Amino acid sequence: MKFFDETFREIFLSQIVLLIGGLIAGTILAVYTDNLLLIPGMLVLIPGFLEMRGNISGSLAARISSGIYLGFINPYGKNKRVLRGNIAASFFLVVFISILLGVLAYLFTLIVFKTPYPEIILISLLAAILANLIEIPLSIFFTFFLFRKGFDPDNIMGPFVTTTGDLTSILSLLLVVAIL
Amino acid sequence: MRIKKHILTDLRTSLRKLSLIKRRKHHPLIHKIHQKHNLSKKTLLYVKEYGPHSNIPKTIIKESLRVLLLTSIVSSAGGFTLESIKALFLSIIPIVILLPVLNGMVGSYGSIISSHFSTIIYKQGLEKVSLKNKELRNLFSKILVISIAISILAALIALVLSISQGFEFSSAIALKIILISLINVIALITLLFFVVIFAGSYFYKKGEDPDNFLIPITTSIADFGNMILLAILVLIFF
Numbered sequence: 001m002k003f004f005d006e007t008f009r010e011i012f013l014s015q016i017v018l019l020i021g022g023l024i025a026g027t028i029l030a031v032y033t034d035n036l037l038l039i040p041g042m043l044v045l046i047p048g049f050l051e052m053r054g055n056i057s058g059s060l061a062a063r064i065s066s067g068i069y070l071g072f073i074n075p076y077g078k079n080k081r082v083l084r085g086n087i088a089a090s091f092f093l094v095v096f097i098s099i100l101l102g103v104l105a106y107l108f109t110l111i112v113f114k115t116p117y118p119e120i121i122l123i124s125l126l127a128a129i130l131a132n133l134i135e136i137p138l139s140i141f142f143t144f145f146l147f148r149k150g151f152d153p154d155n156i157m158g159p160f161v162t163t164t165g166d167l168t169s170i171l172s173l174l175l176v177v178a179i180l
Numbered sequence: 181m182r183i184k185k186h187i188l189t190d191l192r193t194s195l196r197k198l199s200l201i202k203r204r205k206h207h208p209l210i211h212k213i214h215q216k217h218n219l220s221k222k223t224l225l226y227v228k229e230y231g232p233h234s235n236i237p238k239t240i241i242k243e244s245l246r247v248l249l250l251t252s253i254v255s256s257a258g259g260f261t262l263e264s265i266k267a268l269f270l271s272i273i274p275i276v277i278l279l280p281v282l283n284g285m286v287g288s289y290g291s292i293i294s295s296h297f298s299t300i301i302y303k304q305g306l307e308k309v310s311l312k313n314k315e316l317r318n319l320f321s322k323i324l325v326i327s328i329a330i331s332i333l334a335a336l337i338a339l340v341l342s343i344s345q346g347f348e349f350s351s352a353i354a355l356k357i358i359l360i361s362l363i364n365v366i367a368l369i370t371l372l373f374f375v376v377i378f379a380g381s382y383f384y385k386k387g388e389d390p391d392n393f394l395i396p397i398t399t400s401i402a403d404f405g406n407m408i409l410l411a412i413l414v415l416i417f418f
Contacts, residue, residue: 008322011292015330018288022281023334027341030276037270043263047283048255051403054287055248063240072230085236092241097248104256108263162288166280 014159021163025050025170032174039177040117041105045124048101049173052094053131053165057139060090061157064143068153075144083140090136098128123176131172135165247396254400258407265411272418273342274335274357275410281334282361286368286406289323290376290398293369297376298390306384311377320373327365335361356417363413368405372398 029037029046036042063086067073073082102124109115139161146153194216230236262269262279270276296319301309309316335358343349379397380390 003318003322007319008326011322012326012329014288015285015326018284019281019330019334019337022284023277023337023341025280026277026338029279030273030342030345033270033276037266037276041263043266043269044256044259047259047262047403047407048252050280050283051251051255051287051399052248054284055251055399056244059244067230082230082236085230086240089237089240089244092237093244093248096245097252100249101252101256104253105259108256108260112260112264158291159288162284166284170280 017159017163021159021166025166028167028170028174035177036170036174039120039123040113040115041109041120042173044105044108045101045120046170046173048104049098049124049128050166050169052097052101052128053135053169054162056090056093056097057135057161057165058158060086060136061139061143061153061161064140065147065153065157068143068147075147087136087140091132094128094132095125098124119180123173123180126180127169127172127176130176131165131168134168134172135161138164138168251396251400251403255403258404261408261411265414268418269411269414272357272414273345273347274338275360275414277338277341278334278357278361279410281338282331282364282406282410283403285327285330285334286365286372286402287399289327289369290372290402291395293319293323293372293376294380294394294398295391297380297394301380301384301390306381309377309381316373316377320369323369324366327369328362331361331365332358360410360413360417364406364409367409368402371405372401375401 037046064073064083067082068075099121102121105120105124106116106118109117109120139157142160143153143157146156194212230239297309297316300313300315304313304315311317339347339349339354339357376394376398380394383390383393
C-alpha cells in the first residue's frame with residue numbers, strides 16, 4: 001500500500017483548490033468587515049449560507065453528472081426535462097433555506113443581544129437568489145463542459161462548486177448589503 | 181430478431197412499471213429487473229426517481245429538504261458561538277480570513293473519509309473494519325499529513341494577507357494562529373474518523389447504506405465542531 005499514491009495526489013490537489021477559494025472568500029470578508037460582519041446576526045448567517053450554497057449546487061452537479069452517464073440527460077442540450085426539474089428544485093430549496101437561515105439569524109440576535117434587525121432575512125433571501133443566478137448556470141455549464149472534454153465531473157465538481165460557491169455567496173451578500 | 185424484440189418489449193414494460201411505482205425505499209422491483217436484465221441498480225434507481233412519470237422537482241425537494249434543514253440549523257448553531265465573541269473574533273484578521281478555509285477543509289475531509297469508509301466496508305466486510313484496519317490507518321495517515329501541510333500553509337498565507345490589511349504582526353501571534361489552525365483541523369479529523377467508523381458500522385449492521393447517512397452527519401459535525409472549537413481556541417489563545 002503506497003503512501004504517496006493517486007489518492008494522496010487527488011486529495012492534496014482538491015485541498016489546494018479549496019484553500020485558494022477559501023482564502024479569497026476570507027480576504028473579501030476581512031476587507032469588508034465593516035460593511036458585512038458588523039451587521040447584527042451576520043456571523044450566524046454566513047456559515048449556513050456558505051454551507052447551503054455548496055450543498056445545493058454540489059448535489060445538482062452530482063445529479064446532472066449521474067444523469068449524463070446514465071443517458072437521461074443529453075450533454076448537448078436535447079431532452080431538457082430532467083435538467084429543468086433539477087433547476088426548479090434547486091431554486092425552491094435555495095429560497096426556502098435562505099429564508100430559514102435569515103429567520104434563525106434574526107431570532108438569535110433578537111433573543112440573545114436584544115437587537116432587532118429583520119433586514120437580515122431580506123439580505124439572506126436576495127443574496128441567495130443572486131448567488132443562485134450565477135452559481136446554477138455555472139455548475140451546469142461546467143458539468144457539461146468537463147464531460148464533453150473527457151473528464152469525470154464527479155472528481156472535479158465537488159471542490160469547484162465549494163470554491164465558486166463561497167466566492168459568489170460572499171460577493172452576493174456584499175452587493176445586497178450595499179444596495180439595501 | 182424475434183427474441184431481441186421480445187426482450188426489448190419485456191424490458192420496456194419492466195421500466196414502465198418501475199417509473200410508475202411510488203417512491204419507496206429498496207422497492208423489490210428494482211432488484212428483480214436488475215437480476216433479469218442485468219441493468220445497474222443506479223440506472224434503475226434513476227428511472228424510478230426521475231422517469232417520465234415522476235415529478236422531478238417534488239422528488240428532489242422531498243429527499244433533500246430534511247438534510248438541508250439539519251445542516252442549516254447546525255451551521256447556524258455554530259455561527260451563534262462566533263457571534264457571541266464577535267468583537268474579539270473580528271479583531272484577529274487572520275482568523276477571519278481562515279474561517280471559510282477551515283470550514284471548507286474540515287467539511288471536505290468528512291466527505292472523503294465517509295466515502296472511503298463505505299468503499300472499504302463494502303469491499304472487506306464489517307468484521308474487518310476496526311481501528312486496526314490497514315486501509316483505514318493508511319487513509320487516516322494520508323489525511324493527517326495533507327491536513328497538517330494545508331493548515332500550516334493556510335495560516336501562513338492568512339497572516340501575510342492580514343498584514344496587508346494593517347494587522348500588527350508578531351512572531352507570538354503568528355505562532356498562535358498556526359497553532360489554532362493546526363489544533364482545530366487535527367482534533368476534528370480525529371473526531372470524524374471515530375464517528376465514521378462507529379456510526380458507519382452501526383448503519384451497515386442495520387442493513388442501511390452508510391453513504392446515505394455518513395456525509396450529512398460528518399458535514400454537520402465538521403461545521404458545528406469547527407466553529408465551536410475555533411471560538412474556544414480564540415478565547416484560550418487571545
